[in-house]
Amino acid sequence: MIKKDQYRNAGDHVKDSIKTHYGIHVRQLSVFHSYPSFQTPNSIFLIVPTGEFTKEELKELHDMSQYLQEQKDPYVSTFLMTKDNELTFEHEGSKYSLLKSASYLSNRSFQLGTELAQFHQKGRQFPYQVKEMTRLGGWKGFWEKRLDQLEQFWRQKAFMHPLEPFEKKFVESFPYYLGLSENAIQYLVDTELDEKPGIVDSGTVCHQRMTKNKWSQENLVKIPTDWVLDHGSRDLAEYMRNTFMLYRNDLFEQGFLFLQQYEEVTPLSSFSKRLIYSRLLFPLHYFETIEGYYISPESEHDFYEDRLDRLLLDSDRYELFLRTFHEMSGMRNTHFQIPQIKWLTQKRSG
Numbered sequence: 627m628i629k630k631d632q633y634r635n636a637g638d639h640v641k642d643s644i645k646t647h648y649g650i651h652v653r654q655l656s657v658f659h660s661y662p663s664f665q666t667p668n669s670i671f672l673i674v675p676t677g678e679f680t681k682e683e684l685k686e687l688h689d690m691s692q693y694l695q696e697q698k699d700p701y702v703s704t705f706l707m708t709k710d711n712e713l714t715f716e717h718e719g720s721k722y723s724l725l726k727s728a729s730y731l732s733n734r735s736f737q738l739g740t741e742l743a744q745f746h747q748k749g750r751q752f753p754y755q756v757k758e759m760t761r762l763g764g765w766k767g768f769w770e771k772r773l774d775q776l777e778q779f780w781r782q783k784a785f786m787h788p789l790e791p792f793e794k795k796f797v798e799s800f801p802y803y804l805g806l807s808e809n810a811i812q813y814l815v816d817t818e819l820d821e822k823p824g825i826v827d828s829g830t831v832c833h834q835r836m837t838k839n840k841w842s843q844e845n846l847v848k849i850p851t852d853w854v855l856d857h858g859s860r861d862l863a864e865y866m867r868n869t870f871m872l873y874r875n876d877l878f879e880q881g882f883l884f885l886q887q888y889e890e891v892t893p894l895s896s897f898s899k900r901l902i903y904s905r906l907l908f909p910l911h912y913f914e915t916i917e918g919y920y921i922s923p924e925s926e927h928d929f930y931e932d933r934l935d936r937l938l939l940d941s942d943r944y945e946l947f948l949r950t951f952h953e954m955s956g957m958r959n960t961h962f963q964i965p966q967i968k969w970l971t972q973k974r975s976g
Contacts, residue, residue: 639717639718640652640655640662640673640717641655643715643716643717643722644673644724646715647708647709647710647715647724648706648708648709648715648724649709650671652664658672658847659672659845659847659849661673661674665729667729668728668729669726669727669729670703670726670727670728670847671724671725671726672703672725672727672847672849673722673723674722674723674724674849674851675720675721675722676713676714676721676722676723676851677720677721677722679851680758681713682757682758683758683759684705684713684714684723685713686756686757686758686759687705687759687850687851687853688704688705688713688850689754690749690752690756690850690853690855691705691850693752693754694745694748694749694831694848697748697751699745699848700728701727701728701847701848702848702850703725703847703849703850704725704727704850705723705724705725705726705850706723706724706725706726723851725849725851736842736846738841738887739884739885739886739887739889739890739891740887740888740890740891741841741846742836742841742861742862742888743887743888743889743890743891743892744891745831745848746830746831746832746858746861746892747830747891747892748831749830749831749832749855750826750828750829750830750858752830752831756855759854759855760854760856761854761855761856761860762829762855762856765904765908766811766814766815769807769810769908770811772913773804773808773811776800776913776916776917777804779920780796780797780800783796783797784797791931792919792927792930792931792934795934795935795938796916799912802941803909803913806907806908806909807908807909809967810904810905810907810908810909811904811908813900813903813904813907813967814901814904816965817897817900817901817904821895821896821897821900823895824895824897826858826892826893826895826898827857827897827898829855829856829857830855830856830857830858831854831855832853832854832855832856832857832860832861833852833853833854833860833861833864834852834854835864835868836860836861836862836864836865836868837864837865837868837872838865838868838869838873838876838880840852857898857901858892858898859894859898859899859901859902859905860905862888862894862898862902863901863902863905863906864905864910865881865884866881866884866885866902866906866951867906867910867911869881869884870940870944870947871911871937874940874943877947878950882954899955899964900964900965902951902955903951903952903955903964906947907948907967911937912937915930915933915934915937918930918933919931945970948967949970949971952964952970
């Protein structure tokens, strides 16, 4: 991927590649959404790395973006085809796609929860089958596989001596997060057994990881390489998790306001709320921290060590967040109450 500190040196070469593959003369490159970009009076163009995707996956993402743009979502970016009618081009041995979006009007009235609900509404109407980029109904399998892999790794580390400080914290903390993961998987299984999904629970266009800053008042371009097809609760849960991790002082005010904005457009079913809760129970932030440490270069280890320290210090606060979410979900709709996790409730009363 072209890194920010390489833009200046790589700029002329990238411009040449765009000229060769698209016939577009680029005057000046800048950075938008963390990607190299350029603008015309009416459009923004992003140069996005796509080497991790297969042709079939990119074709599905292309079809999703075309459909959503046809549904009058002005800030969905779409793939520009090369002169050879391809979705990607090569630059210095890596694959990229050129994405085009309308220029963003920063004075537009904007509420994230409302915007996401409307985006999901349109995505639920996507008329074509998605095979490669779907995660719908696959959470249990993904979680079990990830848990099994980390547990095997933990067993290896548990018998190694001496351990580095990070590894010692991993070995000591894993049993707790193993239990939390098993709770999440069982909660998901019970939800799928107990609840009947409604129309609002159809698959829709979601994000791999919806974050607090994925869209903003100044930066609402929607990028298809961020997307998967899944239940809308994926985005709601990951937004809440990200807000807890990085903006915890905003969580109880802005996080629940975000859900309120969403429900003013699309009221959440009991099935949806239980899926959100099961996903929040699954400690994805812990998995990503441990995995990130071991697959990253040594120069990034300090980042993951600090993140693990904060995560472990905040474990009680995360339990409080889980209890609060459960209570708030019941207050917002008196017609149904999502099941409790007994040990979380008992821990509070104890």
